Amino acid sequence: MSVVTLAVDAMGGDHGTPVTVPAVASMLSRHEHLHIILVGQPAELEAALKKQGIAGHSRLEIQPASEVVAMDDPVAVALRQKKDSSMRVAINMVKDGRAQAAVSAGNTGALMAVSRFVLKTLPGVDRPAICTAIPTANGHCHMLDLGANVDSEPSHLLQFALMGQAVVSAVDGVEHPRVALLNIGEEDIKGNEQIKEAASLLREHDRLNYAGFVEGNGIFAGEADVVVCDGFVGNVSLKTMEGVATMIAGMIREEVGRSWWRKLSGLFALPLLTGLKKRMDPERYNGASLVGLNGVVVKSHGGTGVQGFISALEVAQLEARRNVPALIRDALAEPVPG
Amino acid sequence: MSVVTLAVDAMGGDHGTPVTVPAVASMLSRHEHLHIILVGQPAELEAALKKQGIAGHSRLEIQPASEVVAMDDPVAVALRQKKDSSMRVAINMVKDGRAQAAVSAGNTGALMAVSRFVLKTLPGVDRPAICTAIPTANGHCHMLDLGANVDSEPSHLLQFALMGQAVVSAVDGVEHPRVALLNIGEEDIKGNEQIKEAASLLREHDRLNYAGFVEGNGIFAGEADVVVCDGFVGNVSLKTMEGVATMIAGMIREEVGRSWWRKLSGLFALPLLTGLKKRMDPERYNGASLVGLNGVVVKSHGGTGVQGFISALEVAQLEARRNVPALIRDALAEPVPG
Numbered sequence: 001m002s003v004v005t006l007a008v009d010a011m012g013g014d015h016g017t018p019v020t021v022p023a024v025a026s027m028l029s030r031h032e033h034l035h036i037i038l039v040g041q042p043a044e045l046e047a048a049l050k051k052q053g054i055a056g057h058s059r060l061e062i063q064p065a066s067e068v069v070a071m072d073d074p075v076a077v078a079l080r081q082k083k084d085s086s087m088r089v090a091i092n093m094v095k096d097g098r099a100q101a102a103v104s105a106g107n108t109g110a111l112m113a114v115s116r117f118v119l120k121t122l123p124g125v126d127r128p129a130i131c132t133a134i135p136t137a138n139g140h141c142h143m144l145d146l147g148a149n150v151d152s153e154p155s156h157l158l159q160f161a162l163m164g165q166a167v168v169s170a171v172d173g174v175e176h177p178r179v180a181l182l183n184i185g186e187e188d189i190k191g192n193e194q195i196k197e198a199a200s201l202l203r204e205h206d207r208l209n210y211a212g213f214v215e216g217n218g219i220f221a222g223e224a225d226v227v228v229c230d231g232f233v234g235n236v237s238l239k240t241m242e243g244v245a246t247m248i249a250g251m252i253r254e255e256v257g258r259s260w261w262r263k264l265s266g267l268f269a270l271p272l273l274t275g276l277k278k279r280m281d282p283e284r285y286n287g288a289s290l291v292g293l294n295g296v297v298v299k300s301h302g303g304t305g306v307q308g309f310i311s312a313l314e315v316a317q318l319e320a321r322r323n324v325p326a327l328i329r330d331a332l333a334e335p336v337p338g
Numbered sequence: 339m340s341v342v343t344l345a346v347d348a349m350g351g352d353h354g355t356p357v358t359v360p361a362v363a364s365m366l367s368r369h370e371h372l373h374i375i376l377v378g379q380p381a382e383l384e385a386a387l388k389k390q391g392i393a394g395h396s397r398l399e400i401q402p403a404s405e406v407v408a409m410d411d412p413v414a415v416a417l418r419q420k421k422d423s424s425m426r427v428a429i430n431m432v433k434d435g436r437a438q439a440a441v442s443a444g445n446t447g448a449l450m451a452v453s454r455f456v457l458k459t460l461p462g463v464d465r466p467a468i469c470t471a472i473p474t475a476n477g478h479c480h481m482l483d484l485g486a487n488v489d490s491e492p493s494h495l496l497q498f499a500l501m502g503q504a505v506v507s508a509v510d511g512v513e514h515p516r517v518a519l520l521n522i523g524e525e526d527i528k529g530n531e532q533i534k535e536a537a538s539l540l541r542e543h544d545r546l547n548y549a550g551f552v553e554g555n556g557i558f559a560g561e562a563d564v565v566v567c568d569g570f571v572g573n574v575s576l577k578t579m580e581g582v583a584t585m586i587a588g589m590i591r592e593e594v595g596r597s598w599w600r601k602l603s604g605l606f607a608l609p610l611l612t613g614l615k616k617r618m619d620p621e622r623y624n625g626a627s628l629v630g631l632n633g634v635v636v637k638s639h640g641g642t643g644v645q646g647f648i649s650a651l652e653v654a655q656l657e658a659r660r661n662v663p664a665l666i667r668d669a670l671a672e673p674v675p676g
Contacts, residue, residue, distance in 0.1 A: 135585070137585050150522070150529065151530045151531070184485050184488070184569070184570055184573040184577075192488035193489070215577045216575065216576065216577025216579075217578070217581030217584065218577075218581070219578065219581055220585040221585075229574075232522055232530055232571065233570065235553075235554065236520060236574065237574050237575060237578045239553045239555040239556075240555070240579055240582075241582050242554070243554055243556070243557055244558060244578075244579050244583060247474070247475050247558040247559075248586055250475055251617055275593040279589055
């Protein structure tokens with residue numbers, strides 16, 4: 001197995017090194033063909049590595065970066081002022097071929113802007129998109145765009161479809177993933193003009209396994225392997241999922257705390273709740289890919305813990321290993337006229 | 339207390355009279371100032387009333403209608419061909435002043451088209467919207483539009499905001515409901531042009547308590563009393579909620595069935611799960627109002643059971659009693675220049 005190198009923005013996110021360094025340690029022990037470059041302030045990193053017991057690890061190096069993009073930094077600051085940020089330096093390493101993927105828990109807008117500026121988009125890609133796995137009743141699907149673009153044109157939705165198809169083929173090994181368009185009804189007459197036009201583009205494309213429309217509830221019923229939508233709609237849907245799951249978790253806690261009998265019930269229900277948590281765990285599904293760029297960039301949720309950051313590193317490793325950008329480039333290449 | 343009369347499309351929905359008649363019976367016994375006109379095929383209705391033990395009830399009458407709008411009837415069929423449908427006749431009774439509200443579990447597109455054709459929109463309303471209560475961590479909020487309109491202009495979003503505010507003031511008794519715009523970030527710079535323009539319209543309106551942007555997860559955190567959005571986005575968000583809740587319920591069932599120990603746990607967890615179900619029950623939140631029309635029309639979920647249909651009848655009764663259409667008309671009236 002060939003070596004894959006990840007460049008990790010060690011300073012990004014709400015927590016920084018207390019999350020990123022333990023996650024990196026875990027990844028190094030799990031994967032023997034993995035190299036990691038930790039990007040950030042050397043003194044802080046050295047201390048964190050020592051604490052973690054991985055100082056001097058043979059597959060680990062430190063790349064200094066003097067600045068950090070804050071979670072609330074405007075895109076312009078990240079792009080024009082903080083040129084030595086841990087985020088930017090990590091992405092530079094992908095550009096320079098020193099790493100095959102960059103991972104950051106820093107702010108999404110900044111990460112997308114810097115990635116796009118440094119790596120550029122692949123030929124045939126007008127707009128990169130954000131793509132992530134979503135749990136469904138029988139496994140998971142991938143959904144894109146989740147917020148990189150608002151007001152997508154039908155041609156952009158077609159590009160998202162082709163990119164999503166390439167990602168799912170590569171990371172899930174599904175040969176002909178079912179690609180669906182998110183809409184407000186399953187009948188052909190439903191939806192707005194953008195969706196209807198996109199549907200005909202997807203239907204007519206001979207390298208797409210177009211499965212028709214899927215509604216918001218169909219995402220979770222496992223009706224599609226790739227769910228395509230505009231970033232505004234996708235982001236609202238993703239955040240709605242998070243909101244409902246969080247609310248239900250909170251209600252379970254409240255119900256358990258309501259009386260001694262419920263507390264006892266909760267104790268007995270623990271294996272059940274643990275099983276449920278495992279399947280719905282947002283940390284398990286952490287790690288969104290910025291697809292359509294000349295390189296793999298994975299965005300971790302800013303507030304995630306060590307397990308969540310590990311999930312994001314796994315996504316990056318897998319996409320780098322399968323060389324997803326090359327697959328997307330092929331998927332979007334104009335067919336040679338025969 | 340004054341008498342309120344509801345016209346009920348007894349034939350609509352997936353189930354028809356086996357759901358609508360028991361729900362009506364329950365409403366009549368709960369509310370002594372409520373009259374109900376059941377609209378549908380007299381023979382079937384008479385039989386159902388007899389079975390239910392409410393034949394000849396003094397506050398109940400039957401209004402014959404020879405046709406039924408099927409769940410998959412195109413809008414044009416409902417509108418132009420089935421002029422004696424139970425749905426249309428029920429709405430006609432609102433127009434003629436014989437009922438203060440109509441309730442139907444028939445198909446949404448047809449119900450909106452027929453309601454709009456028969457009742458017309460209120461002055462100042464360009465487009466009616468679909469509005470419903472959504473459970474939140476600390477109660478509920480109202481959200482609109484949930485699918486009547488796609489590609490809403492900023493001025494439509496302002497009308498939705500004013501209508502939503504009127505509904506919430508009337509049915510929840512909240513004097514100054516917090517009205518928020520659904521967006522993909524809380525910062526002012528986020529979102530598409532439509533949202534930014536709508537935000538400035540809402541901010542500048544002197545009869546709106548504008549609370550800024552809310553994200554998909556914020557809906558459930560109770561950050562707003564009224565959540566305003568385009569119907570495409572709102573419908574995706576609503577269906578996403580349903581999808582996540584259904585998936586979690588299915589996972590709980592699967593986890594309970596996984597082993598004898600889990601089955602036992604599930605038994606102990608029953609009070610907990612029952613408490614949870616009560617708070618999240620979709621039947622409890624059934625009943626979406628078609629707002630902006632010259633009359634109250636409430637749409638029930640097509641597949642709902644008796645309890646769900648009762649919830650929809652309660653929504654209709656409350657909106658009729660508070661005369662929501664008059665409140666919306668006032669809310670949308672141009673202020674007299676002083």
